[in-house]
Amino acid sequence: xxxGRGLALYCAGxxxxxxxxxxxxxxxxxxxxxRNVVWLGFTLxxxxxxxxxxxxxxxxxxxxxxxxxxxxxxxxxxxxxxxxLTRHKNFHGREGYAALLDAPLMIPEVAxxxxxxxxxxxxxxxxxxxxxxxxxxxxxLPYSVGAARARLKSIGGERLEEAAMDLGASEWAAxxxxxLPLLAPAIVSxxxxxxxxxxxxFVTSFFLAGIGIVTxxxxxxxxxxxxxxxxxxxxxxxxxxxxxxxxxLNAWLAVRTGEATRL
Amino acid sequence: xxxxxxDNLLELGPVSKSFGSTPxxxxxxxxxxxxxxMTLLGPSGCGKTTTLRIIAGFESPDTGRVxxxxxxxxxxxxxxRDVHTVFQHYALFPHLDVAGNIAFGMRMDKVPEAEIxxxxxxxxxxxxxxxxxxxxxxxxxGGQMQxxxxxxxxxxxxxxxxxxxxxxxxxxxxxxxxQLELKNLQKKIGLAFVYVTHDQEEAMTMSxxxxxxxxxxxxxxxxxxxxxESPRTSFVADFIGGANIFTAKVLPGxxxxxxxxxxxxHELDVPLDAHETLPAPGRKVKVAIRPERVxxxxxxxxxxxxxxxxxxxxDSIFLGDGCQIYLRMFKKAPERLTVALAGGDRYAVHxxxxxxxxxxxxxxxxxxxxxxxx
Numbered sequence: 001x002x003x004g005r006g007l008a009l010y011c012a013g014x015x016x017x018x019x020x021x022x023x024x025x026x027x028x029x030x031x032x033x034x035r036n037v038v039w040l041g042f043t044l045x046x047x048x049x050x051x052x053x054x055x056x057x058x059x060x061x062x063x064x065x066x067x068x069x070x071x072x073x074x075x076x077x078x079x080x081x082x083x084x085l086t087r088h089k090n091f092h093g094r095e096g097y098a099a100l101l102d103a104p105l106m107i108p109e110v111a112x113x114x115x116x117x118x119x120x121x122x123x124x125x126x127x128x129x130x131x132x133x134x135x136x137x138x139x140x141l142p143y144s145v146g147a148a149r150a151r152l153k154s155i156g157g158e159r160l161e162e163a164a165m166d167l168g169a170s171e172w173a174a175x176x177x178x179x180l181p182l183l184a185p186a187i188v189s190x191x192x193x194x195x196x197x198x199x200x201x202f203v204t205s206f207f208l209a210g211i212g213i214v215t216x217x218x219x220x221x222x223x224x225x226x227x228x229x230x231x232x233x234x235x236x237x238x239x240x241x242x243x244x245x246x247x248x249l250n251a252w253l254a255v256r257t258g259e260a261t262r263l
Numbered sequence: 264x265x266x267x268x269x270d271n272l273l274e275l276g277p278v279s280k281s282f283g284s285t286p287x288x289x290x291x292x293x294x295x296x297x298x299x300x301m302t303l304l305g306p307s308g309c310g311k312t313t314t315l316r317i318i319a320g321f322e323s324p325d326t327g328r329v330x331x332x333x334x335x336x337x338x339x340x341x342x343x344r345d346v347h348t349v350f351q352h353y354a355l356f357p358h359l360d361v362a363g364n365i366a367f368g369m370r371m372d373k374v375p376e377a378e379i380x381x382x383x384x385x386x387x388x389x390x391x392x393x394x395x396x397x398x399x400x401x402x403x404x405g406g407q408m409q410x411x412x413x414x415x416x417x418x419x420x421x422x423x424x425x426x427x428x429x430x431x432x433x434x435x436x437x438x439x440x441x442q443l444e445l446k447n448l449q450k451k452i453g454l455a456f457v458y459v460t461h462d463q464e465e466a467m468t469m470s471x472x473x474x475x476x477x478x479x480x481x482x483x484x485x486x487x488x489x490x491x492e493s494p495r496t497s498f499v500a501d502f503i504g505g506a507n508i509f510t511a512k513v514l515p516g517x518x519x520x521x522x523x524x525x526x527x528x529h530e531l532d533v534p535l536d537a538h539e540t541l542p543a544p545g546r547k548v549k550v551a552i553r554p555e556r557v558x559x560x561x562x563x564x565x566x567x568x569x570x571x572x573x574x575x576x577x578d579s580i581f582l583g584d585g586c587q588i589y590l591r592m593f594k595k596a597p598e599r600l601t602v603a604l605a606g607g608d609r610y611a612v613h614x615x616x617x618x619x620x621x622x623x624x625x626x627x628x629x630x631x632x633x634x635x636x637x
Contacts, residue, residue: 155357163354165341166319167368167419173342177367181358 022240029233046234056235059219066129066205066215067198070136071144071191077137078144078190079183083175085145086152098149105142112139113207120208132208139204140194147190148183155182189253192246200239270296272455273318273423278327280313287313288324289479295423298453300446304466305476306502311459314476315425318457320344332422342371347416348425351432353408355400361387361411362396368419386418389448406437413445417454426458430465442468463503467491475499493536497632500551507552507600508632515544521631523550527598531570533626541631549632554587554603556628560621569623574600576618590622 032043050056084091085098104112116135125131160182164174202217209218216239223232276292288310295301303311316322318329320341328337336344347368355364362383369379387393390410395403403411409429416424429445430438446469449456460466466473467487474484475498483490483499494500497508509525516522516532521541523531531550535541542548558566565571574590577599590600600622 156352159350159352159354160356162321162341163348163350163356164367164371166321166346166348167415168342168371169367170340170342173371178356178358 025233026237026240029230029237031230031233034230046230047238049231050234050238053231055214056216056219059214059216062129062214063199063216066133066136067195069129069133070140070198071194073133073137074140074144074194075187075191078141079148079187081141082145082148082152083179086149087158098145101145102142104139109139109201109203113204116204117207127208127213129213132205132213135204135208136198136201139201140197143193143197144187144190147186147193151183151186152179185253185256189250192250192253196243196246200243272297272299272332273457274328274330275314275318276327278314278317278324278329280310280317280322280324287479288317291327291479291481293474293481293484295455295457298455300449300456300458300469300471302458302460302466302470302473303476304460304463304473304503306461309476310479311461311476312427315348315427315457315459318423319346319348319425345422346425347419347421348427349409349412349416349429351428353412355408355411355415357400359400360396361392361398361400361403364400364411365415365418368415372419374419382418386414389417389452390414391444405433406441409433409441413448417448417452421454423455423457426456428460429458431460438465445469467503473503475502477502493538494551494630495538495633497549497551500630500632505554505601505603506630507554507557509550509552509598510547511550513542513544513546513548521548523548525550525598527592527594529570529572529592529594531626531629533570533629533631535631536627539631540633551630551632552600552624552628554601555605556624557600557602558623559588559590559602559604560623561615561618563621565621565623566625569625570629572600572622572624574620574622576616576620578616590620592622 027039029046030042030044031039032045033040081101085094085101088094116138120127120131160178161171161174164178165171169177200217201215202221205213205215205218206221209215214222216235220232220235223229271294273293273295275294277290278288278292279286279290280288291310291314293301293303293314303314305311313322317324320336320339320343324337328335330336331345356367359367365383365386366379369382374382383396384393387395390413392407392410392414395407395411400408400411409432413429426445430441433441442465445456449469458466458469470487472484472486473490474481475490476482477496477498483495490499490503494503494506497506500506501508511523511525511531514522514524514530519535521531521533521535521539523533525531533550558569572590572592573594574592577589577591579586579588585603585605588602588604590602592598592600602622
C-alpha cells in the first residue's frame with residue numbers, strides 16, 4: 001500500500017510540474033489586472049480585447065491558412081513517400097531514405113531556418129506565403145509519413161491490392177478503391193498533427209517570414225517585447241485549447257481505427 | 264489427340280522461374296481441363312504457390328507460356344486475366360461490408376448494378392451465408408471469412424478459380440467440412456479449380472487429378488488413385504500415404520518380372536507394372552511398400568503367393584483409429600519395416616515387443632520406383 005502511495009505521489013508531482021505553469025497562465029488570463037502578480041478579480045476583458053485586435057486576428061488567420069496549406073502538402077507527399085517505402089521492398093537504401101524523411105524532427109530548426117533562408121534567397125525565390133508553406137510542409141512531413149507508413153504496414157495493403165488486382169482492378173484502381181480508403185484515418189490523423197506543428201512553429205517562420213507575413217507565434221513574440229500582458233495569457237489559453245481539441249480529435253480517431261499516431 | 268487438347272482450359276509450360284540465382288520452377292508443364300479439380304500438392308518451397316501466382320499473373324515466368332482458353336495470357340497483368348484467386352489469408356477488404364466485397368470484382372468488370380444485386384445473394388447462398396450482405400468483415404469468424412472470400416471469387420464467374428491453401432488457417436474439424444463443401448460446390452458449378460495444398464489427405468479427398476511438386480518440378484501427375492497405387496518416385500511414394508522405401512539390387516530374372524535382393528538379403532520376385540522399368544541386372548533400384556499393405560503373422564501361416572519377411576516387433580504407436588508398428592527385419596543387415604494396422608486389427612502389440620513375427624506382402628504391392636527420382 002505504502003509503495004502504491006509513493007507512486008501516486010510521484011505521478012502527482014510529475015503532472016503538477018507539467019501543468020501548473022499552464023494552469024497559472026490560464027488563471028491569470030481571467031485576472032482583472034494589468035500585471036501577473038496579484039489576483040484582482042475575474043474578468044473576460046482580455047479575451048474581448050483579443051477579439052477586437054485586428055492585427056492579432058489577421059495573424060491568427062494567416063497561421064490557420066499556413067498550417068492548412070502545409071498539412072495538405074505534407075499529406076500528399078507523405079502518402080506517396082510512405083507508399084514507396086512500404087511497397088517497394090527491394091530498393092537500395094530504403095531504411096536510409098526513411099531516416100532522411102524523419103530527419104527534420106532532429107535537425108535543429110535554427111539550422112533548417114538558416115539553410116532554407118539562404119537557399120531561397122540564393123535561388124531567387126520570393127519569401128512569400130507559398131515559400132513559407134513549403135518550408136512548413138518540410139517540418140510537417142515526418143508526421144504525415146510516419147502516420148501513413150504505420151497504417152500501410154498494419155493493413156497489409158500489399159495483399160489487399162493484390163486481391164483487388166486479381167478481381168480486375170488496375171493498379172491505380174486498386175490504390176484508389178482499396179488502399180486510399182484504408183489510409184484515410186491515418187491521413188487525417190497525420191494531417192492534424194502536421195497542422196499543430198505548423199501552427200505553433202516559430203523558428204522557421206521567424207527566419208522566412210520576410211516582409212508582411214505575420215503568423216500568430218511571431219505576433220506573440222512581438223507583443224512579448226512589452227512584457228507578458230494578460231492579453232498574451234488569454235491568447236496562449238486560446239492556443240492551448242485549440243491544441244487540446246486537435247490532440248483530442250487525433251486520440252478519438254486512434255481509438256476508432258484501433259491505431260495511434262504519436263508525436 | 265486434338266479432342267483432348269480442345270478440352271484443356273488452362274495450359275502452362277514448360278515454365279521455369281528463378282528468384283535471383285535460386286531456381287524455383289524447372290520446366291513445369293501442366294494442363295487443366297474444363298470443370299476439373301486440379302491440385303498442386305507438395306511441401307513448402309516446392310514451387311506450387313509460385314506456379315499459382317504465375318497463372319494469376321502476379322509473377323511472370325522466365326521461360327514458358329501460360330494459355331487460358333487457347334489465348335496466350337503470359338504478358339497480361341492480373342486484372343486482365345479471367346481468373347480469380349481465393350487467398351490463404353482471405354484478403355477481404357476491411358472497409359467494405361460482405362456485399363461490397365463480393366461486388367468488388369463485378370464492379371471492376373462493369374457488370375450492370377442490377378445484375379450485381381442479383382448475383383450477390385446467389386453467391387452468398389452458394390457458400391451458405393445467405394443474409395450476411397451487410398455484415399462487416401471484421402465481425403466474421405475465420406470460416407465465414409473464407410466463405411466470403413470464396414463467394415467474392417466465384418461471383419465474377421471466372422474461367423478458372425485459383426485457391427492458395429484456402430483451408431490452411433482453419434481448424435481440423437472445419438477444414439474437413441469445408442473440403443466436402445468445396446468439392447460439392449465445384450462439381451455443382453462446373454468451374455475448373457486449381458488448388459494448392461501441402462496436405463496430401465486434402466488432395467486425395469478433393470481432386471480429380473493431382474500434380475505432385477518437389478524441388479520445383481512436377482514429380483508425378485495423375486488421379487489420386489494412380490498416384491497412390493503406382494507412385495513413380497520415392498518422394499511421391501513417401502509424401503502420399505507414406506511408404507517403406509528399400510534399396511535393392513537387380514538380379515537376373517524372367518521377363519516382365521523383377522528379381523531383387525534387398526540390402527538385408529531378403530529376396531523378392533515381383534511382377535512389373537506396365538509403367539515400371541527395371542535397370543540392368545547388377546544395378547540398384549528403389550522399391551516401395553505401403554505400410555497398410557503389410558500383414559503381420561505370429562506363426563507360419565503365410566497367405567498364398569505372399570512375400571515373406573522375417574522380423575521382430577520393435578515398437579508400436581497407438582493412433583486412435585489404428586496403430587503403427589515397426590518391425591526390424593533380421594536376415595542380415597537389419598532394416599526397418601513400418602506397418603499400419605487398421606482399428607480393431609490388433610492393439611495390444613506393445614506386450615509383444617521383441618517377439619519374432621512374419622510379415623507378408625503381396626508381390627503386386629511392391630512398387631518399383633524410377634531410379635532418378637530421389
